[in-house]
Amino acid sequence: MRCPFCGHTDTQVKDSRPSEDNAAIRRRRFCPDCGSRFTTFERVQLRELTVVKKNGEKMPFDRDKLTRSLTIALRKRPVDEDRVERIVNSIQRRLETLGESEIPTKVIGEMVMDHLAELDKVAYVRFASVYRNFREAKDFEDFVGKLSDDQSD
Template structure:
């Protein structure tokens, strides 16, 4: 494993243990060159996933991008990092076990929305505002009204 600090290829594993949900192996590493310590995670990957974007372009699925998008929505919210890790792992497992190697970006967005709705209402609204491309305050109002009283309920 390459050291993220100095680029040295010779790093040593000092400690290995499973994550809380047993979905990955956490490894503490030491660089023999600069002495820096860092952590890596080893995960099982069931299949290579490709994300099909709205404009039909394709890009490799990036677990870290999914994690970052949820972290941005949850910024300054009281969220246990281990819990977020379990949620992201759950979404990735669902995607990998879907049987499809190409996943619509919309599917991933909806899975994130579903997870955030159950997790934190403020983060859910933050994510929705970007995902649904809110342009003005009325968009927020309409979205909140739909959550309180879904369409078809009178």
Template sequence: MRCPFCSNDDTQVKDSRPNEDASAIRRRRYCPACGARFTTFERVQLRDITIIKKSGRRVPFDRDKLARSIYTAMRKRPVEPERLERLITGLVRRLESMGESEIPSDLVGELVMEGLASLDQVAYVRFASVYRNFREAKDFEEFVGRLSGSPRD
């Protein structure tokens, strides 16, 4: 593992342990060249996934990008970080276990919305507003009206 501080290729593992939900190995590392300490996470990747964007462009799946979008939707919401990590890990496992190497971005968005709906309604609406490209307040009103089961006129 390359040192993120000095780019030395020869770093040493000082401590390894599984993370809370055993979905990754957390490793504390030390760089003998500059003396820096840093943490890495090692995860099992069942298959390489390619995301097919709405434009038809293909990009490699990025777990960190998925996590950033979920954390953005959950910003300042009273949900424990462990629950968010379980949601993200569960979504990644679902994508990997689908058996497909190419997955449409629409499907990923719908899975994220499904996960957020069960976790936090405000985050669900926040994510939906970006994912479904709400343009004005009326779009929010209609979406929230469908959530509460009372259509708004």
């Protein structure tokens, strides 16, 4: 593993243990060249996933990008970081078990929307505003109106 501080390629593992959700191995590493310590996570990857954007562009699935999107939607909301990690794990596992290596962004977006709808309505609306590309206040009103109608049923 390359040291993120100095780039040295021969780092040492000082401690390994399962992560809190047992979905990864957490490793504390030490760089003998610069003396820095850092943490890495090792996860099982069932298959290589490629994300297909609306314009047809293909790119590798980026777990960190998914985490950032959820974190932005949940900013200043009463939700634990562990909960975000569990959602990301759940979405990644579902994508890996779909049987397809190329996943349209729409599928990922809908999975995120489903999780946020159950978790936090404010984050759900925030994410929807970007995902569904709201252009004006009326778009928000319509979306929240449908959300209110769905809850009153």
